[in-house]
Amino acid sequence: MAIMNSTAPSAEQILGPTPGQILRRxxxxxxxxxxxxxxxxxxxxxxxxxPLLAPYDPYHQDLINRMAPPVWQERGSWEHILGTDxxxxxxxxxxxxxARISLLIGIMAALISGIIGTVxxxxxxxxxxxxxxxxxxxxxxxxxxxxxxxxxxxxxxxGGSLEMVILVLGLLLWDRYAVxxxxxxxxxxxxxxxxxxxxAGCSTWYILAxxxxxxxxxQLIVVxxxxxxxxxxxxxxxxxxxxxxxxxxxxxxLMISEGRNYILFDPWLIAIPGTALFLLLLAVNLLGxxxxxxxxxxxxx
Amino acid sequence: xxxxxxVENLRVSIPLAAGVLxxxxxxxxxxxxxxxxxxxxxxxxGKSLTSLALMNLLPSRAKREADRIALNGTxxxxxxxxxxxKVRGSSMAMIFQEPMTSLNPAYTIGNQLEEGIxxxxxxxxxxxxxxxxxxxxxxGITAASSRLGQxxxxxxxxxxxxxxxxxxxxxxxxxLICDEPTxxxxxxxxxxxxxxIKDLQREFDMAVIxxxxxxGVVARVADxxxxxxxxxxxxxxxxxxxFSRPTHPYTQSLMNCIPVPGKTAHGERLGTIPGIVPSMIGxxxxxxxxxxxxxxxxxxxxxxxxxxxxxxxxxxxxxAEEVAAINAGExxxxxxxx
Amino acid sequence: xxxxxxxxxxxxxxxxxVRQGMFQPKRPLxxxxxxxxxxxxxxxxxxxxxxxxGKSTVARMLxxxQEPTSGTLAIDGQPLEEIGRxxxxxxxxxxxxxxxxxxxxxxxxxxxxxxxxxxHQIGHASERRRKVEDIMDLCGLPKRAYDMYPSQLSGGQRQxxxxxxxxxxxxxxVICDEPTxxxxxxxxxxxxxxxxxxxxxxxxxxxxxxxxxxxxELIASKVSVMYLGRIVxxxxxxxxxxxxxxxxxxxxxxxxxTPEAGLGVPDAQLGSAFPNPIDPPPGCTFHPRCAHAGDAxxxxxxxxxxxxxxxxxxxxxDESVTV
Numbered sequence: 001m002a003i004m005n006s007t008a009p010s011a012e013q014i015l016g017p018t019p020g021q022i023l024r025r026x027x028x029x030x031x032x033x034x035x036x037x038x039x040x041x042x043x044x045x046x047x048x049x050x051p052l053l054a055p056y057d058p059y060h061q062d063l064i065n066r067m068a069p070p071v072w073q074e075r076g077s078w079e080h081i082l083g084t085d086x087x088x089x090x091x092x093x094x095x096x097x098x099a100r101i102s103l104l105i106g107i108m109a110a111l112i113s114g115i116i117g118t119v120x121x122x123x124x125x126x127x128x129x130x131x132x133x134x135x136x137x138x139x140x141x142x143x144x145x146x147x148x149x150x151x152x153x154x155x156x157x158x159g160g161s162l163e164m165v166i167l168v169l170g171l172l173l174w175d176r177y178a179v180x181x182x183x184x185x186x187x188x189x190x191x192x193x194x195x196x197x198x199x200a201g202c203s204t205w206y207i208l209a210x211x212x213x214x215x216x217x218x219q220l221i222v223v224x225x226x227x228x229x230x231x232x233x234x235x236x237x238x239x240x241x242x243x244x245x246x247x248x249x250x251x252x253x254l255m256i257s258e259g260r261n262y263i264l265f266d267p268w269l270i271a272i273p274g275t276a277l278f279l280l281l282l283a284v285n286l287l288g289x290x291x292x293x294x295x296x297x298x299x300x301x
Numbered sequence: 302x303x304x305x306x307x308v309e310n311l312r313v314s315i316p317l318a319a320g321v322l323x324x325x326x327x328x329x330x331x332x333x334x335x336x337x338x339x340x341x342x343x344x345x346x347g348k349s350l351t352s353l354a355l356m357n358l359l360p361s362r363a364k365r366e367a368d369r370i371a372l373n374g375t376x377x378x379x380x381x382x383x384x385x386x387k388v389r390g391s392s393m394a395m396i397f398q399e400p401m402t403s404l405n406p407a408y409t410i411g412n413q414l415e416e417g418i419x420x421x422x423x424x425x426x427x428x429x430x431x432x433x434x435x436x437x438x439x440x441g442i443t444a445a446s447s448r449l450g451q452x453x454x455x456x457x458x459x460x461x462x463x464x465x466x467x468x469x470x471x472x473x474x475x476x477l478i479c480d481e482p483t484x485x486x487x488x489x490x491x492x493x494x495x496x497x498i499k500d501l502q503r504e505f506d507m508a509v510i511x512x513x514x515x516x517g518v519v520a521r522v523a524d525x526x527x528x529x530x531x532x533x534x535x536x537x538x539x540x541x542x543x544f545s546r547p548t549h550p551y552t553q554s555l556m557n558c559i560p561v562p563g564k565t566a567h568g569e570r571l572g573t574i575p576g577i578v579p580s581m582i583g584x585x586x587x588x589x590x591x592x593x594x595x596x597x598x599x600x601x602x603x604x605x606x607x608x609x610x611x612x613x614x615x616x617x618x619x620x621a622e623e624v625a626a627i628n629a630g631e632x633x634x635x636x637x638x639x
Numbered sequence: 640x641x642x643x644x645x646x647x648x649x650x651x652x653x654x655x656x657v658r659q660g661m662f663q664p665k666r667p668l669x670x671x672x673x674x675x676x677x678x679x680x681x682x683x684x685x686x687x688x689x690x691x692x693g694k695s696t697v698a699r700m701l702x703x704x705q706e707p708t709s710g711t712l713a714i715d716g717q718p719l720e721e722i723g724r725x726x727x728x729x730x731x732x733x734x735x736x737x738x739x740x741x742x743x744x745x746x747x748x749x750x751x752x753x754x755x756x757x758x759h760q761i762g763h764a765s766e767r768r769r770k771v772e773d774i775m776d777l778c779g780l781p782k783r784a785y786d787m788y789p790s791q792l793s794g795g796q797r798q799x800x801x802x803x804x805x806x807x808x809x810x811x812x813v814i815c816d817e818p819t820x821x822x823x824x825x826x827x828x829x830x831x832x833x834x835x836x837x838x839x840x841x842x843x844x845x846x847x848x849x850x851x852x853x854x855x856e857l858i859a860s861k862v863s864v865m866y867l868g869r870i871v872x873x874x875x876x877x878x879x880x881x882x883x884x885x886x887x888x889x890x891x892x893x894x895x896x897t898p899e900a901g902l903g904v905p906d907a908q909l910g911s912a913f914p915n916p917i918d919p920p921p922g923c924t925f926h927p928r929c930a931h932a933g934d935a936x937x938x939x940x941x942x943x944x945x946x947x948x949x950x951x952x953x954x955x956x957d958e959s960v961t962v
Contacts, residue, residue, distance in 0.1 A: 019744070019788045192741035193751075196804065199702045200755040201728030214745040343823040344794075458690075487689040488850055492894040495904045514824060517853075517896030521904045544900035558828035560857040562880065562897055567857065568835060571828035577793065 026294040033294065036286025043280055047099040054093035055081075058250045062088035070268055082272055085258065091269075094250040095276055101251040102232050102280060105166055109231035110224050112170025117177020118220060124178070125185025126208060135178060142175045148237065155243040165244050169231045180223050184216040218295030225288030229281045236277055252277050305508035306355070306393075306476050307331045309369040313350045313532075315362060320582040324350050324363070326532040332476065332508040332525075337499075339519040339540075340512045342529035343555075345578060348512045351529075352478045355510075356395055357385045373475060391421040394469035396462075398481035403465060404453040410437075410464055411449030418471045436467040439504075440497055459490035463497065470501060477502070480512045495522055516559055520544055525613075528552050531578055531589035534607070538614035548616045548625055551590045588618065596624050643716045644677035645844050646684075646701070646731075646812055651675070651710035653696050657917065668917050670696045671707070672868035676846075678861065680811070683838070683845040685859030685876065687852060687891065691916060693868040694848050698814050701846060703727045714812070728755065732805035736817035738797035742789040748775075748800055749785040755808045771807060777840070778803040778833060795826035802833065809841065816848045831857065852895045856880050864888045867916060867924040874949035884951045886929045923954065935960050 017025075027033050046053060062084065069076045070083040070091070082091035124135035151168045158164055188194065189212065197207050236253030238244030240260075245251040247258070252273040259269030313325035325347040332338045340348045354365045357377070370377040372393060380388065389395075397403045405413060414436070415429040424432075430449070437445035440463040453461055462482065469477060479498060483491035499522065502509050511522055519526055520540065527537040528549065536549040547553045557572025565571070576593035579585065587602035588594070594601070600619055607617040610625075618624065653671040658664075671693045678684040686694045699705035700712065703724055712719040714730055722730070732755075735741040742751055750757075753771045761767065772782055778799045789797055798818065805813055818834065819827040831854065837843060849855050855862060855876075862879040864872040864887060872885040883889045890907040908930045914920050920927050926936040935954050943952045954960045 017791070019790055022790075192735040192737060193743045195699075195702075195704055196733060196735065196741055196801075197754065198704055199728060199731070199733045200758055200804075200808075201725040202754070202758050206758065210746075211743055215743065343825060488852065488894040488896075489689060489890060489907055489909050492896070492904055492907055493909070495896075496906060499904060515896070516824065516898040520898040520900045521896050521902060523900075540900045544898065555824060556898065558825045559898060560831070560853045562853050562856050562895060565853075565857055567876065569857070570832045570835060571857075573828045573832065574825045 023294060027290075030290045030294055032286040033290030036283040036290060039279055039283035040287055043099050043276075043283065044103065046096050047103050050096045050100055054090075054096045056090035056093040058089060058093040058097040059248055060089060064088065067262075067266060069266070070272070073268070083268065085255070085269065086262070091255075091272060094255060095252070095273060098250040098252045098255060098273065099276070099280075101162065101245060101249060102235065102253075102277070105162070105169070105235045105245075105251075106228040106232040106284075108166045109169035109173060109235075110228040112166070113173035113227055113231075114177055114220070114224055116171070117174030117223075118181050120174070121178040121181025121183075122185045122208060122212065122216070125182040126189055126204075126212065128186075132182070135182065139175055139178050142172075142178075145172070147172050147234065151234065151238060152241065152243055155238060160238070160243045160246055162245050162249065165235055165238060169234055173227050173230060176227060177220070177223050180219050181216060184219045185212055188212050188215050218291060221295070222288050222292045225284050225291065229284045229288075232277070232280060232284075303334050304331050305334050305336075305373060306510075307369065307371050308355070309367060311351065311354060311367040311370065312365070313347065313354050313359065314364050314366075315360075316364070317582065322582050323585070324532055324581060325354065326581075326585070328527075328529070328532075328534045330527055330534065330537065332510055334475070334508050335502065335506050336524045337502065337509040337511060337522055339523035339526050340510065340529055341514065341516065341519045341526060343514055343578075345531075345581075346529040347532040348529050349480055352395065352480050352510065352512055355478060356389055356393065357382075358389075358395075387421065390417045390474075391472040392474055393476040393478065394472070394474040395478040395480065396465050396469050396482050398484050404461060406453050409450050409452055410456075414449070414464070414468050414471055417468065421472050432471060433467070436470055437464070439470075439501065440464075440467045441493075442467075458486055459494065462486060462490075462494055466494075466497065466501070470505065473505065474507060476508045476510070478510045478512070481514070482511070483518065484513070484515070491518075498522070516556065528555070531585075532581055533589060533617060535590065535617045536615070542611075542614045546614075546625075548610065548614070548621050549590075549618050550594045550596050550624060553628075590618075596620055596627070645680040645715055646676070646678045646846070647713045647716075648674060648676040648697075648701070649711050649713075651697065651700060651712070652708045653693075653700060653705060654708045666917055669868050669919070670916065671700070674710075674865070674868070674870050676863060676870070678844055678846065680844055681838075681842055682860045683847055683858050683876075685855035685862040686846060686848045686865060687850060687855055687862060688865035689850065692865040693916075694865050695816060697865070698733070698816050698846070698848055701812075701814055702731055702733050725759065729759065729808050730810050731812045731814065732808065732810040734798075734801050734805050734813060734815045734818045737821050738794055738801055739789075739821075741801050742797055744789050746788070747785070748780070748787050748789070748792070751789070751800060752803045752807055754804065759808070761808075771803075774803045774807045777837070778806070779829075793826075794822055795829055798822060798826075798830050799833065802830075802837070806837065806841065806843075810843075812844045812846065814846045814848070817850070818847070819854060820849065820851060827854075834858065852880075852892060853897070864891065867914065867919055869924070869952065870943075870950065871925065871952045872950065874951075878948055884948075884956060885925075885953050886931050886955070887925050890928075925953075931955060933961075 065084050066088040067086060068080045068084040071078055071081050076083065080090050082095060084090055120135045120138065124132040151172060154168050155164055194207060194211055197211050235244055235251065236256065239251050239253030240257040242257065245254055247254060255273040256270050262269050309329045310327045311325055312327050315322040315324055328351065330338060340351060342348045353359045355370065359365055367378060372388065377388065411433060414433040418424055418429050418432060433449060434445045437448060442448055442460065442463055456464065483494050486494060495518065498509065513519060523540040525538065526540050526543045527534045530551050536543065536552045547556055554572060554574045560571060574593055579589060579592055586604050588605055591597040591601040598620065605617060605619050607615050609615045610621055651671050651674045655668045655670055656665040657668045674697060676684065686697065688694050696705060700707050703719060714722060719727065749771055752774065753767050756767045756770060772785065775782065775784065780796065780799050780803060819830050822830060835858065838845060847855060847859055859876045862874060862876050863870050864885060866887050872888045883892050890909045893905050893907040909928045914924065914927060922938045923936040923941050926932040929936065939960065941952050941954050941957060943950050944956050
């Protein structure tokens, strides 16, 4: 019973690709995402397939073959492509297993802090008023704590371990999430589709989950990549200071730390895990930038 | 009347992934001193890009071509970016739709008013200040000298638009381009701002190009009208002529679309234009409106030119005479010609 | 008439506490300052006024999105608080101004329009889909749009989606907040036609908030003019446009630019200063801009005068006050 057929837009008049198509085209057209994503994928695969890829047991010590140089150096051999460390463990195997530690810490810390920060930020942005006041106060408190000092102190008191590092970083890195989520939620909340959902009788939970969250997701991903990089870096720093992941676990930060005594004569001991760390952080940052570029919602056609 | 601005065959194209978008496709017009030309059309017709092209403020990837753009005899096409920067703000000025985004929130009104004239004319701080106060009073702002120290956010929308106008007039431009100057304002304020623009135009003897989608504004303000559709001027002429004898089918349909107090009966259905604007990517031959036009015939797909039917009334429609005859045959029709 | 109005608001107040500077104390802003409205079933109430006059706050209260500070709202004689949020949603629905911000860009058209059905758990998924497609058809949207996203539609099509969403539950009252002011003229005509047709077809009651008086004249059967949180004039549509009484209404009508060449821009004789709603002028709040203002207007607040033609709040029509 369509009234006014003459003015109704016909099907052919609806043009334009779907948001999914646009997103796909944008992702593959974005150099940062392609490069960053490529490197990140390689590192993730390396971590997942570590038992298959690693030529040796990363914990196996071979004291006869200590400090074997990598293959491109004069005395290097193909037996240990990246050489061995000061107790004769295969450096390539340790590097591959180390990727697991770094990724695990980065992802877990970003996840824990992400949940805390998002809940606080979205609540503050959506409800405003007293909730906002409390959250803003908590953010201010958190921002006045120096992360590295606090985590050093906690780890020094409780003792360092992988779980401890994840927990400490997870509980400390939520500030940026909260700030960004609060601002973006405030902006979304003022839009008419939220009012329309309220007027349709939707519950607050429904509105938060289905109307607000999907529209702040892109910012969330961007912050998550930044915090992931931040956590990986902090882990490296803590491990370097001997307060993070404990030996003999093969963390990249720990590898740098263990190699620091040999920096003058065998700089590759630091250069190799250092490069790996640099590549991971570069990849994640490129990805984050790219995600921000391509996920700006296509609202106005 | 002396011609202030003359534009011949202005084209603006934007390269896109899908092809070249010809947003403005060869338009020509003139504005004389003391005259108001209204560019009217719906969104996407190229009217705003036209104004930006005149100011050479197009987005960087858009390309501007023209046979001639002359302001008081100076060929703007030959001026470099530095030359244009001199012309902008001094001999031609522009007012935008949203005054809040075109005023810098970090500077006081006084700062922003005085900056341009000191830059362009090299006058002293005192003279600049005097001129600012003089113009703020001219645009109807009370306590002008105390307003100079205020920031844009302290003013209401109508006041901000007045400040924008004062700012545009600081260097005494010969041409004022207003891009939807009243769209964001309330009706009462709209009337006041339009009044102001007209008064100032008379007083400073400026040429004004006013860009709008509101036929009410056009009817009341324009001396001459150019109706734009899909990047072309499809009908132009004196305002009285256009409103009493709209000839292009698009102009006619557009006028049937708006409720007119006193003419449209209560609850009466309005005329509509079926279909949508054709894609402006790639070359287009024939009439751009043909796919939506109730009078379209095969001949409308042939290349066409803009013709002057009577002096001061040009139409880009091959069937203009026939359409006029059909209209004359019908008595007051209601609804669209479709 | 003895029929109960379908929508009735009595003495609505809405006060916000606002801070003007970071360390300034909060001050009350009376956004809505004693508004009474009523509309018969099938009527169209046009609510007009400048931006900042409180008309959007009234709309939010009618939708149950904003709690009035005091006053009562009733639908069919039943107070709003008795109805409850979910049942209210079935009876009153909004259409917003900006079709770009009123549709969630991450959802498909089908799920946007079907949202009210989903929330109220009406029917199965297939039934819901049928209902959504019916209403899409009624609003002139092709079936193909069901799985599309808002970014694929034009402004006019988006506004059709917003209308479809409002009507999918078959509400009795639709609050249209500037439904066409963000649209092009040719699209505006299509949407206005659609609203007119739907009203006839579905027997809807509209509250039309608009500053475009030509649109209000076309659709509204009754007009209320708001100024600074109060209704200063109320009359039947025809009467109002033939002979507005309040000086503000007259100025509003005089400011309308009809497309008639050669008439020039009207001068409504209104001062430029819209008063600060935090610091409303004493007496009649309109007096600083009023051409007829006298001494009484500067000191005594006018009382609403009800007569056969409706309501007007102005000393000029009060025999007991000499201006």
